[in-house]
Amino acid sequence: MYKIIVCDHIHQKGLDLLANQNDIDMQNLADLPKDELLKNLKDADVVITRSSTSVDEKFLSSIGKLKAIVRAGVGVDNIDIQNCSRKGIVVMNVPTANTIAAVELTITHILNAIRNFPSADSQLRIQRKWKREDWYGTELKGKKIGIIGFGNIGSRVGSRLKAFEMEVLAYDPYILPSKATDMGVIYTKNFEDILHCDIITIHTPKNEETKNIITATQIAKMKDGVILINCARGGLYNEEDLCNALKNKKIRWAGIDVFNKEPAIDNKLLDLDNIYVTPHIGANTLESQEKIAQEAAQSALEAARGANYPNALNLPIKETEIPKNIRCYLELTQKLGFFCAQSNKGAITSIHISAEGEISKYSNSLITFALVGAFKSSLEEGINYVNAQFLAKERGVDVRVHTKEVSNSYKNLVTITLTTAQESLSASGTVFDENIIKLTNINGFTVDIEPKGKMILFKNTDVPGVIGSVGNILAKHDINIADFRLGRNTNKEALAIILIDNQIPQQVIEELKNIPACLSIRSVTI
Template sequence: MHKIIVCDHIHQKGLDLLMNQNDIQVENLAHLQKNDLYRHLIDADVVITRSSTSIDATFLQSVGKLKAIVRAGVGVDNIDILNCSKKGIVVMNVPTANTIAAVELTMAHIINTVRNFPGADSQLRIERKWKREDWYGTELKGKKIGIIGFGNIGSRVGIRAKAFEMEVIVYDPYIFPSKATDMGIIYTKNFDDILKCDIITIHTPKNEETKNIISAKEIEKMKEGVILINCARGGLYNEDDLYNALKNKKIRWAGIDVFAKEPGIDNKLLDLDNVYVTPHIGANTLESQEQIALQAAQAALEAARGAGYPNALNLPVKETELPENIKAYLDLTQKLGFFCAQANKGVITSIQLLIEGEIGKYSNSMVTFALVGALKSSLGDNINYVNAQFIAKERGIEIVFKTKELSNSYKNLITLTLTTSEESLSGSGTVFDENIIKLTNINGFNIDIEPKGKMILFKNTDVPGVIGNVGNILAKYNINIADFRLGRNMKKEALALIVVDNQIPENVINELKNIPACLGIKTVTI
């Protein structure tokens, strides 16, 4: 049994997902005072936190075998990542669950700054004045918007800005330029191009590179009457310099959701009449809170089982050399290894990786992640990112990897072939927008499914009635089907990948094997 402790309140749907696992022991300790919480951490495998729990020296001294920390949200300011890394604890966050909420708040701030809706509302509702002439704004159409950071949020702001017929230009040194240009958006390597825009919005993490990325020097290069938006992290804009430029009207308006010091109730920006502020509510929608909890719970399950560490922030590679989307491919590679090792039990003799597309330059890192995934089932916590290649060499596992500049079917594609003393099994996968990982092929059968949950791989001769027989057997044992994907080949064979909500008892597996058309059955849990 793996133990997951929930330190802070999350949506009930996330708790339900955790509770519905036969191999997971869950303790929801969000109600405890922090001093009481610490004594429960000694046997935890994974913890889920929010901003209320500080992962500091006291917390880390209290843990025993902790493998991973999942921050149910984006910001990790409350987590001592350096000391977590020293203790071998993987730190993950949930960067995409609040994407739409943050995007829509950004657009609300942009529209408010050009039309001054709050001012018009206040004059009419509170002052009871009807003065239409006071409320001439400007239109977004034809204006140039500069986006700093083009990840999950920045890219969607760009799409919505284009819908307003704006000219969109993006600066992000950690993406492939094609991510922007494929959308009809201008990509620049010159930060000064952003400073020439009518509206500037930022969507980056806060680190040494991005802190005070906009200060007096950059503001001086901006056009008169520029509009600045920050719904990302406080401190990305230098607040003193922002205040001065707003006061002298070099910056016409600013829309701010985040502050360098929060709560920002005493921030001097609140004294200005050309600033719109909100109290860090980028993730405050009912939909995003549910998604944050579900994604945090899923990440905790994968970490506890060793299937993967989605959105890990202290990867065993140089993060500054990694574009953001490459982390998802590392996670995919580990999942392919974990999947194939469960579906192809036996002594591993070789692992082959074929990496197609522009991600091929990161093949060395992908080999490490493939080995961790493949060896996790047999070695448990004895395998890690540091020792994976040494252990593989000790065991005589042949490691082969090849790269191709282009993929015939996807922009990027990873194929892992795991050979044991029993057989060879191949799995292919790719990553779509929003860092959605998909399996695309298993042993020559085309499949389109996310690798997560309890899965049955059912291979059969391609004859009528098989799907019905499988469904009837699962229904008889009250096993609910969450997803069902089918692939076929030229040999008149079919492969079904069935995701179920319940644990799959051995007697059910045996009954499925007795279906006359059955050619083989395997189970995988991720």
């Protein structure tokens, strides 16, 4: 059994996902005082935290065999990542579950700023005054907005503002210009261009490069009456300089959701009458909280089982060598290795990796992640990203990589062929938009399914009645089917991939084997 401890409150859907696993001992300790919580961490394999739990020296001195920390959200300001790395603890976050919530809050702040909705509401509802002449706003149509950071959130803000017929400029040195230009957005490498916009909004992480990216120096170059929005991280705008510019009306309005120090109940920005503020609620929608909890729980499950470390922030990868759009292929590669090793049990004799497309440039990293995934089932804690290639060589495993700059089928494609004394098994996968990982082929069978959860791989001769027989056996044992995907080949064979909610007993495996058309059956959990 793996132990996962939930340190802070998450949505019930996430708790249910953890509780419904036969190999997981989930303990929800969110209501415990923090001092009491620390006394219960010794046996934890993975913990899930939010901002209420500080992963500091005191926390890290309380752990025992902890292998991973999942931050149920984007920010990891409360986690000492450096010390976690020293202790061999992988730190993960959930970076995209609150994307739409943050995008829509940004749009809300922009609309509030140009039309003064909260102030107009207050004058009418609280002061009971009907003074329409006080509330002349401006229109977004034809205005120029500068977006600093054009990732998951910034790009979606841009697409929505295009619908308002705005001129949208994007500044982000870490994306391909085509990401912006394909959307009809102007891409600029010159930060000064952003400073000349009517409205400026920022969507970057907080680091040494972005902290105080807007100060008095930049504000002086802006248009008189500019509007500034920050729903990303506190400290990206210098608060002192922002406050002064709001006072002298150089900045006409500001919309701020995040602050240097939170809770920001004593922040002097709150005393100004030309700023709209919210208490860091970028992720506060019912939909995003549910997604965050489910994704955090799924990451914790994969980390506990050693299948993968989604969105890991401190794996031994040189950031300058692995662009953001490539990192999800490392996750895919490890999952393919883990999938193949579970499907083809036995002593591994060779692992061959094929990388097609842009990812072919990162073959060394792909090898490491493939080996970690492949050996995890047999070596458990003995395998890691540092020793993976050494252990493979020590065991005489033939490791090869084939690269091809252009893929014939997808933009990028990874294939792993894992050979044991029994057989060879190949699995291919790719990553679609929104970083959705998919298995695309298993031993020549075309498939389309996310590699996660409990899966049955049922290979059979392609004759009528097989699906019904499989369904009847599973139903008889009260095993619910969550998804069912079918692939066929030219040899009149079919491969069913069945996602189930329950652990499958050996008795059920035996009954499925006895179906006359059955050629093979495998069970995989990721």
